[in-house]
Amino acid sequence: xxxxxxxxxxxxxxxxxxxxxxxxxxxxxxxxxxxxxxxxxxxxxxxxxxxxxxxxxxxxxxxxxxxxxxxxxxxxxxxxxxxxxxxxxxxxxxxxxxxxxxxxxxxxxxxxxxxxxxxxxxxxxxxxxxxxxxxxxxxxxxxxxxxxxxxxxxxxxxxxxxxxxxxxxxxxxxxxxxxxxxxxxxxxxxxxxxxxxxxxxxxxxxxxxxxxxxxxxxxxxxxxxxxxxxxxxxxxxxxxxxxxxxxxxxxxxxxxxxxxxxxxxxxxxxxxxxxxxxxxxxxxxxxxxxxxxxxxxxxxxxxxxxxxxxxxxxxxxxxxxxxxxxxxxxxxxxxxxxxxxxxxxxxx
Amino acid sequence: xxxxxxxxxxxxxxxxxxxxxxxxxxxxxxxxxxxxxxxxxxxxxxxxxxxxxxxxxxxxxxxxxxxxxxxxxxxxxxxxxxxxxxxxxxxxxxxxxxxxxxxxxxxxxxxxxxxxxxxxxxxxxxxxxxxxxxxxxxxxxxxxxxxxxxxxxxxxxxxxxxxxxxxxxxxxxxxxxxxxxxxxxxxxxxxxxxxxxxxxxxxxxxxxxxxxxxxxxxxxxxxxxxxxxxxxxxxxxxxxxxxxxxxxxxxxxxxxxxxxxxxxxxxxxxxxxxxxxxxxxxxxxxxxxxxxxxxxxxxxxxxxxxxxxxxxxxxxxxxxxxxxxxxxxxxxxxxxxxxxxxxxxxxx
Numbered sequence: 066x067x068x069x070x071x072x073x074x075x076x077x078x079x080x081x082x083x084x085x086x087x088x089x090x091x092x093x094x095x096x097x098x099x100x101x102x103x104x105x106x107x108x109x110x111x112x113x114x115x116x117x118x119x120x121x122x123x124x125x126x127x128x129x130x131x132x133x134x135x136x137x138x139x140x141x142x143x144x145x146x147x148x149x150x151x152x153x154x155x156x157x158x159x160x161x162x163x164x165x166x167x168x169x170x171x172x173x174x175x176x177x178x179x180x181x182x183x184x185x186x187x188x189x190x191x192x193x194x195x196x197x198x199x200x201x202x203x204x205x206x207x208x209x210x211x212x213x214x215x216x217x218x219x220x221x222x223x224x225x226x227x228x229x230x231x232x233x234x235x236x237x238x239x240x241x242x243x244x245x246x247x248x249x250x251x252x253x254x255x256x257x258x259x260x261x262x263x264x265x266x267x268x269x270x271x272x273x274x275x276x277x278x279x280x281x282x283x284x285x286x287x288x289x290x291x292x293x294x295x296x297x298x299x300x301x302x303x304x305x306x307x308x309x310x311x312x313x314x315x316x317x318x319x320x321x322x323x324x325x326x327x328x329x330x331x332x333x334x335x336x337x338x339x340x341x342x343x344x345x346x347x348x349x350x351x352x353x354x355x356x357x358x359x360x361x362x363x364x365x366x367x368x369x370x371x372x373x374x375x376x377x378x379x380x381x382x383x384x385x386x387x388x389x390x391x392x393x394x395x396x397x398x399x400x401x402x403x404x405x406x407x408x409x410x411x412x413x
Numbered sequence: 414x415x416x417x418x419x420x421x422x423x424x425x426x427x428x429x430x431x432x433x434x435x436x437x438x439x440x441x442x443x444x445x446x447x448x449x450x451x452x453x454x455x456x457x458x459x460x461x462x463x464x465x466x467x468x469x470x471x472x473x474x475x476x477x478x479x480x481x482x483x484x485x486x487x488x489x490x491x492x493x494x495x496x497x498x499x500x501x502x503x504x505x506x507x508x509x510x511x512x513x514x515x516x517x518x519x520x521x522x523x524x525x526x527x528x529x530x531x532x533x534x535x536x537x538x539x540x541x542x543x544x545x546x547x548x549x550x551x552x553x554x555x556x557x558x559x560x561x562x563x564x565x566x567x568x569x570x571x572x573x574x575x576x577x578x579x580x581x582x583x584x585x586x587x588x589x590x591x592x593x594x595x596x597x598x599x600x601x602x603x604x605x606x607x608x609x610x611x612x613x614x615x616x617x618x619x620x621x622x623x624x625x626x627x628x629x630x631x632x633x634x635x636x637x638x639x640x641x642x643x644x645x646x647x648x649x650x651x652x653x654x655x656x657x658x659x660x661x662x663x664x665x666x667x668x669x670x671x672x673x674x675x676x677x678x679x680x681x682x683x684x685x686x687x688x689x690x691x692x693x694x695x696x697x698x699x700x701x702x703x704x705x706x707x708x709x710x711x712x713x714x715x716x717x718x719x720x721x722x723x724x725x726x727x728x729x730x731x732x733x734x735x736x737x738x739x740x741x742x743x744x745x746x747x748x749x750x751x752x753x754x755x756x757x758x759x760x761x
Contacts, residue, residue, distance in 0.1 A: 216724060220568035220667035222617040222656065241592055244585060261700035268706045269570040269658060269665045271718050271732045276697035280678075280720030289723060302724025306667040306732070308570065310617060310658050317617045319568035319654040319667075330628075349624035352609035358616045370619050372628030375637060376564060376650025384619045384654070 069410040070098035073402075074133045074157070076125050076148065077140030078102035079111050081230045082162055085395030086137055091116055093399060096406060103129055105140065127151035135405060137398050138162055153189030158405055160191050160398045164283075167192040167291060174294050177400040178342045179206040184404055191401055196393025197221050197284065197307065197316055198291040203366045203392070204385045205322060207340040208333065209296055213325030216302040216380075219288060222310045222317040223273060224357060225265060227389045228254060232265075236311055239266035255309060266311055273307040282307055315357030316389045323380040330373055333381065337368050342392070347371050355386035363388060364396045417758040418446035421750075422481045422505070424473050424496065425488030426450035427459050429578045430510055433743035434485055439464055441747060444754060451477050452488065475499035483753060485746050486510055501537030506753055508539050508746045512631075515540040515639060522642050525748040526690045527554040532752055539749055544741025545569050545632065545655065545664055546639040551714045551740070552733045553670060555688040556681065557644055561673030564650040564728075567636060570658045570665040571621060572705060573613060575737045576602060580613075584659055587614035603657060614659055621655040630655055663705030664737045671728040678721055681729065685716050690740070695719050703734035711736060712744045 073090070077083040083104075090097065100115055103125035111122040123129065125144065130136055130152035138145045139162035149159045149166070166172040173183035174192045179202050184191055194202070201219060208214060225236040235253045242249045243266050251262035255272040263270050274283035281289075288305040338345040346355045347369040355367035366387040374380035387393055421438070425431040431452075438445065450461055451473035459470040471477065473492065478484055478500035486493045487510035497507045497514070514520040521531035522540045527550050532539055542550070549567060556562060573584040583601045590597045591614050599610035603620040611618050621632035629637075636653040686693040694703045695717040703715035714735040722728035735741055 218566055218669050220654075222570065222658065237592060240588055244589055244592070255700070259700060263700075263704060264706050267660050268704055269660060270704065271665070271667070271702050272700060276700075279723075280697060280718070281723075304669065304723050304730060306568075306718070306730055308665075308667065310570065311660075312615050312617060317619070317656075319619070319656065321566050321652065321669075349628060352603070352607060352611075352620060352624075354619050356611060356616055356618065358612050370628070370654070375627075375629075375652050382652060382654055 068096070070096040071134040071406055072099045072101070072132050073097050074101040074103055074130060074136040074152070076103045076136060076138045076144065078113060078122050079104050079108040080139060081226055081233070082139040082390055082394045085390045086139065086399060087113065087115060089395055089399040093403065095399065095402065101129065101133065105144070130155040130157045133157040135160065135402050137402065139394065139398070149190055158187065158191070159189060160193060160401050162193040162394055162398055164195070164287065166190050167194060167287070168294065174291060175401055176202055176295055176397060177404060178203050178340070179295055180297070181404060184401060193394065193398045193401070194291045194295060195284070195287040196227055196389040197223060197318065198288050198295070199393050199397050200316060200366045200385050200387035201288070201318055201320060202292055202295050203342055204337065204368050204383070206296070207336050207343070208322060208324060209298070211336055212328055214296070214298070214301050214322060215325050216323035217292065218304050218321040220306045220319045221308055222312070222319070223307060224312040224315050224389055225254065225309065226314050227273070227316065228257070228309070233313055236265045236313070239264060240311065243267055265309060268311065270309045271306065273309055281305070312357045314361035314388050314390060315386055316393060317355070317357055318385040320383050320385055321374065321380060322383070323377055325379070327379060328381070330371060330381065334371055342366055343368055345369065354384055357386055360386045360388050362391070364391050366392055416444070418444040419482040419754055420447045420449070420480050421445050422449040422451055422478060422484040422500070424451045424484060424486045424492065426461060426470050427452050427456040428487060429574055429581070430487040430738055430742045433738045434487065434746060435461065435463055437743050437747040441751065443747065443750065449477065449481060453492070478503040478505050481505040483508065483750050485750065487742065487746070497538055506535065506539065507537060508541060508749050510541040510742055510746055512543070512635065514538050515542060515635070516642065522639060523749055524550055524643055524745060525752060526551050526688070527643055528645070529752060532749060541742065541746045541749065542639045542643060543632070543635040544575055544737040545571060545666065546636050546643070547741050547745050548664060548714045548733055548735035549636070549666055549668060550640055550643050551690055552685065552716050552731070554644070555684050555691070556670060556672060557646070559684055560676055562644070562649050562670060563673050564671035565640065566652045566669040568654045568667045569656055570660070570667070571655060572660040572663050572737055573602065573657065574662050575621070575664065576605070576657070581661055584613045584661070587612060588659065591615055613657060616659065618657040619654065621657055629653070660705045662709035662736050662738060663734055664741060665703070665705055666733040668731050668733055669722065669728060670731070671725055673727070675727060676729070678719060678729065682719055690714055691716055693717065702732055705734055708734045708736050710739070712739050714740055
């Protein structure tokens with residue numbers, strides 16, 4: 066690799082994912098020439114220290130991307146829809162962490178462990194999948210390659226950090242109120258923009274994002290559609306039930322997967338253990354399995370509770386856990402940025 | 414019904430389920446002549462007020478059941494195994510809330526909404542199913558009758574009260590410690606009798622009860638075996654993933670169910686709404702679905718998130734919630750006691 070450095074913009078720099086992106090760019094020694102931090106006008110003016118330098122967050126506008134090589138977006142779908150095309154016009158490659166372009170047929174939807182080759186197919190924008198999708202496809206891709214997958218039924222146990230820092234604050238505040246015997250007044254979850262609010266502390270809410278006409282939530286349909294797109298197989302049946310639970314960081318998933326070929330459980334375990342980005346934690350005898358509290362802060366996807374299905378001979382069940390802000394968002398985006406940077410450096 | 418009254422014993426009177434049983438016997442005006450409260454030697458001597466009368470809890474021994482008509486057991490499987498046969502010998506009918514006799518072919522396993530006719534087949538002991546099984550079969554029985562069921566895949570979101578009052582205390586204590594930034598030392602969950610403990614506050618633990626050789630936990634295999642026994646159909650494929658989450662009261666379940674016949678979703682909704690003990694809460698437009706916090710303290714099984722599966726045309730997905738201490742334990746047991754009392758009164 067040459068010593069090429071890049072002008073990088075982070076849109077949504079003050080948010081939960083933006084914070085993780087900055088931490089990873091630093092930790093991974095990403096080759097940055099100039100770093101521009103962007104946000105809504107509400108957070109503009111915030112000062113963030115990066116590698117010893119104080120950087121003032123600026124309001125993101127269509128002209129903010131002048132001279133930017135790589136722009137990482139995580140400020141909500143509307144912001145990406147408005148500004149990413151301007152960033153592209155000005156020559157940047159956008160890595161978008163929102164839902165804005167994921168299902169656009171001209172936008173690759175990339176998990177580097179699954180479909181890195183699609184990065185090259187971009188037209189200026191590469192979409193980062195939804196957090197709950199990323200960890201599932203990362204764990205299932207080795208099975209797809211080895212056996213083929215015919216069907217996935219997933220139930221999720223999703224952390225409040227997936228709904229942003231205000232949702233974390235709400236959950237912690239409600240927990241304290243319940244412990245003190247006070248009344249609570251939900252005001253953010255399950256969906257900030259919808260009228261009805263439910264208690265998240267000491268509860269399980271079977272709604273993440275708005276409902277669609279088919280009775281599924283948008284979060285559930287993201288898992289369905291994105292999985293098929295990333296795995297490049299529209300014939301896989303996917304059904305999802307997405308549930309928010311009182312966990313701060315780390316989504317857990319109970320996944321039933323039906324394969325096309327017979328398998329030995331030990332082979333599946335070995336295959337996953339050898340796969341990049343996957344850590345197998347699966348030893349019932351020592352009560353070892355993935356836990357959200359253990360996964361928090363780590364980049365890996367953790368897999369355990371591997372066991373044969375009791376009815377269908379070609380199916381197995383598994384428990385997949387990962388930090389939704391890291392592999393589920395920031396780390397996946399930074400991985401994509403690293404691949405782009407490496408290719409550009411190699412060509413320069 | 415005549416005015417016959419019964420001598421009733423409650424074994425495990427000081428436990429989480431025992432407390433609910435006493436509350437329900439009172440509330441339901443159960444025809445009690447004499448009430449005997451029994452426990453381990455540790456809790457003997459505790460005084461409990463029932464219908465204005467202070468009753469001293471006595472240590473349960475083989476001779477405690479002299480003159481008892483109906484004995485309700487919820488003091489753990491070992492206590493039931495030891496003492497229920499003595500209660501039967503002394504002429505009592507035992508309603509056992511533990512795992513001790515559930516899979517015994519000579520012991521009926523009863524959910525009154527599902528298989529009340531089996532109460533008559535008892536040989537002195539009637540088993541109350543596991544909490545997570547009860548609410549699921551109560552919701553699925555109407556579908557079995559109308560369409561037939563070929564397959565069930567369930568992932569649970571289970572409350573800590575299922576592990577007893579000490580587990581509730583631990584979860585609340587851990588939550589407080591985490592909120593205050595203190596270190597926590599798990600000492601009960603996931604399984605009191607096993608060596609490894611995990612944090613339950615702000616976490617999801619995919620282990621309830623010990624692991625079996627097939628990689629499933631005993632809790633998961635209870636759901637599998639009990640469902641087949643209660644529904645009297647060994648051909649139903651059942652797979653379960655049982656998970657403890659930081660909820661105090663109320664188990665939630667994400668259930669995929671494959672039927673034998675075609676169905677209209679509206680017919681399923683109507684059928685469930687008309688079924689005894691079931692309350693349908695299912696209106697996405699108003700963000701209405703069952704929640705553990707709403708189900709807590711109520712006897713019903715709540716069903717919502719009803720939707721067609723996206724892959725299998727004869728399958729649907731649903732969200733089933735009920736208070737694990739009430740319908741999942743105490744209320745189911747008291748319902749059985751009421752049926753026995755009514756039959757005896759009718760015959761007397």
